[in-house]
Amino acid sequence: MHFQPMRDATTDNALATLMLPFESGLLSWPGDGAVLFLRARDGYPLHRRALPGLVCEQSYRPEAERLERSGLVLRNPEGADAGRLPLVMALPPRQRSESRALLARAVAACTPGGRVLACVPNNEGAKSAEDDLRRLAGPGGSLSKHKCRAFWTAPLDGPADAALLEQWLALDAVRPVAGGRLLSRPGVFAWDRIDAASVLLIEHLPGDLAGRTADLGAGIGILAQALLERCPGVTAIELYEAEARALELARRNLADARIPVGFHWHDVTGGVPSGFDTIVMNPPFHAQGRGDRPDIGRRFIQVAADALRPGGRLWMVANRHLPYEEALGAAFGTLRVHAQRDGFKVVEGEKARV
Template sequence: MSNVAHAPLKTLTLPFARGELAWPASGKVACLRARAGLELPDGVSPASIAAEQSYFPQMQALRLAGWDVSDTLDGRDGQFDLVLVLSPRQKDEARAVFARALALCAPGGRIVACQHNDEGARSGEADLKALAGLGGSLTKNHCRVFWTLPLGGQHDAALASRWLAAEAPRSIAGGRFTSRPGVFAWDRIDPASALLVEHLPSTLAGIGADLGAGWGYLSAEVLERCAKVTRIDLYEAEGRALALARHNLAAAGERATFHWADVSAGLAGKYDFVVTNPPFHTTNRTGRPELGQSFIKAAADGLRQGGRLLLVANRHLPYEEVLGERFSQIDVLAERDGFKLISAIKAGR
């Protein structure tokens, strides 16, 4: 885990360790964007904290570490005396998380948030101050942890409403799709995916999979352009993106199924083809080419003999070796704007 990712986990609870704040005696604590490895005060069990995490691998890691975790805390407004926030990088998303934390707080409750300096900590502190006032802040580990005074109606309700609206799902691409801030390529057609679609073989047939499906663009194009495709299974680790994909492909009916899953753990079926624009960085933008390599391995394991992989990626990414180990007939179909589109056939026995 990079320092940018790990440092906030060491810093979020610093005010409690230093005696600046007291942990609620009620034990009614929530954590938004929780991640395994968060350092808790002595005597505090992770099972006592209601954690929210919509990214499947991190949700699994939290469960293994004993946290009480779900993909959403919607419906639990006003229940918590402390809401911890590991702020995301994207500004509209981060502001909406603050507004949701505010709604989760009981009267007299408090928000405590942390962000790495390289991820916009100073801006995040200013945002929380504008929303609900600031009770204090500390800096350590290249991070800033900041908190509100006990909340008792002094917040800016109109600002909270605007921030929630700014992060809400909205139409993009001329109204054809719905997306929202915080998911990958949320406000546009990603150019790598567009390159794949431009060279999508109309002869694709049978059952396929879209690995790292995001809000559903590639799958929608496959179903529209390839009449012989009977079904496509969308695999996506980010639950917020998968919910958008369900909406965007609602008209496909049984031709589309949806899997909230970690692709690197394997696929649920066997497929005639796979399309993918795999991630190559983590949620905090740390470069991780092994993520894409794990997608290639999963595709190889999930394809039937003679099945086809269509992979689009940044030109510099080191995928050729793992492709060569698992596939035959590897061809670069197109290159543009720093991207490469690769076709690979799973070798027969």
């Protein structure tokens, strides 16, 4: 079960606008060679005509699954060598450092005479992203449609500013955060700190959590690391995370774990295996858009309840304003609110013993 609607030309305006330069004749699809699509998403605009050589890259599992189901070629992990390319397309993210690093990767991957084409919604920094590409690659073209802006380079013979290219390629580098306790990088959730919700949950995690444990929506491994430090009775931890960039960081952050740790690139809304004694989670409250998505958190609660054995314990933190009480009450026999602070609440649920 997935909770992001299938995008099409109507709902994914950035994808629709990205493809307009080809549909309007402003740009031509390369006649030979691979075309790399960074942060690719599936949708009707990719299926209106043949796109020979298209290779997609997507680190977010729900979007990657959609690409796979549509029969599009998907490469992983990020950074795999595809050689030099006549066209690199991108849907840059909102986070500025990650966006600049992505545009730099695109320019660096172009063969002589190749182009970079990108698109960003107007309310997510389209003008800034276009300016960034021009700083890297020089003047190009653009068009606006569907409240988005597509922009592209002229045929390239290397970057316009080689020093800036190298500087921006390094913006996405893995680096220590939280006083050196964790490794992170721009673009993952709360990348440069331990977020306030996780801090609150960690403060209240009891030391008697034990047995086979899961961390749902594990991010870079913050909660799992806290369990390892605080709960000697935990015998194994399984991390489930939809963003591959975050999961790879979790592998590094938990490399010295004293117990078996599993890492799963997985969309939790699709369910996880059962039989866990303990589950911890700080569920996402939005997808890749800006609006609240309490349905995702409610689904996490149901998945956690299904995955726990009778008498198993859930410890979660959530925004206080999100309507999770009904879902929690329906899924768990016993509920306790342990803390409320800074707009968040820490809830413990115990699965009824049948």
